[in-house]
Amino acid sequence: MTLIRIKICCISSLEEANLAIASGASAIGLVGRMPSGPGPIPDILIKEIASKIPPPVATFLLTSETTVDEIIKHHQRTNTSTIQIVDLLTEGTYSQLKSALPSVKIVQVIHVIDESSLKMAVEISDHVDALLLDSGNPNLKVKELGGTGRVHDWKLSRQIREKANCPVFLAGGLNPDNVRQAIEEVQPFAVDVCSGVRAGGKLDRKKLARFVEQVLSM
Numbered sequence: 764m765t766l767i768r769i770k771i772c773c774i775s776s777l778e779e780a781n782l783a784i785a786s787g788a789s790a791i792g793l794v795g796r797m798p799s800g801p802g803p804i805p806d807i808l809i810k811e812i813a814s815k816i817p818p819p820v821a822t823f824l825l826t827s828e829t830t831v832d833e834i835i836k837h838h839q840r841t842n843t844s845t846i847q848i849v850d851l852l853t854e855g856t857y858s859q860l861k862s863a864l865p866s867v868k869i870v871q872v873i874h875v876i877d878e879s880s881l882k883m884a885v886e887i888s889d890h891v892d893a894l895l896l897d898s899g900n901p902n903l904k905v906k907e908l909g910g911t912g913r914v915h916d917w918k919l920s921r922q923i924r925e926k927a928n929c930p931v932f933l934a935g936g937l938n939p940d941n942v943r944q945a946i947e948e949v950q951p952f953a954v955d956v957c958s959g960v961r962a963g964g965k966l967d968r969k970k971l972a973r974f975v976e977q978v979l980s981m
Contacts (some may be wrong), residue, residue: 767946767978768953770823770932771960771971772909773802776801777812779966786968787975789829790821792847792955793835797827798906802957802963813843823847823870825909831855835863845870845892849909850901857890868892870932873923874901875915881922895955896920898935912958914934917948924949939973946981954978 771783772792780791792811793937794802813822824843828852838846845868846860860869870893873884884894884927914936924931930952937945938959946954960971 767951767981769975769978770821770953770955771957771966772811772823772825772934773961774953774966775802776806776808776929777815777822780812780816782966782971784816784820786971787871787979788820790845790953791816791824792823792825792957793841793843794825794909795827795841797825797849797909800909801836802804802921806837807972808842809841813841821845821868823918825849827892827906829853829857831863832861836967838864838867844868847895848872848904849897850906857887870895872897872909874898875919875923875935878919881926884923885926885928891929893930893952894930896923896949896951897955909934914941914945920949924951937974939970939977941981942974942977946978 768789770790771788774780774791783791786936798802816822822843823845824841825847826834826837827849828837847870849872871887871890871891872895873880875896892980897909898913932953933949933951934955937956960974961967
């Protein structure tokens with residue numbers, strides 16, 4: 764099996780970012796304002812952390828904005844190398860976003876709920892640099908857009924990975940005890956973890972080391 768990349772999300776400080784990178788992460792997630800879920804930090808801190816990350820490591824801005832104009836403004840406040848859109852676009856197109864930010868990678872989150880998620884993912888995969896499969900529910904009154912700690916149906920994720928026209932990141936309830944099975948079932952380009960490597964809200968060195976060990980031993 765090819766090397767699986769690791770993204771550590773919900774980074775809250777430069778110290779956490781450095782720990783994640785030293786442990787083997789090739790990308791870190793920096794969470795902007797969200798309607799719910801763990802990990803949001805101020806845009807000024809996202810910009811500060813992103814500015815100090817060495818170039819081989821990708822910095823992901825998690826944005827809940829849903830219009831191209833507001834996503835662009837959010838990125839201008841943070842200057843990350845990648846934008847992770849955690850909800851669906853309601854105004855504007857991916858082409859407009861890429862034209863405005865040609866050097867920035869665009870990753871669209873797909874919350875894997877049912878067969879409609881598969882259809883949506885395949886359609887969107889033609890227009891973005893990667894998909895990230897998560898376990899939220901944007902249909903709730905208070906939207907869940909990530910960080911739920913729940914596992915979704917990996918069989919659906921496998922179908923998305925097989926049919927998508929771009930790389931696929933797998934997220935949603937991953938931890939050191941289940942990440943090997945998740946990789947075996949889905950065979951994603953990368954795995955993404957937040958709560959599964961934390962204790963008391965902080966990045967846990969031992970959990971992180973065990974998670975990375977499990978991934979790299981595949």
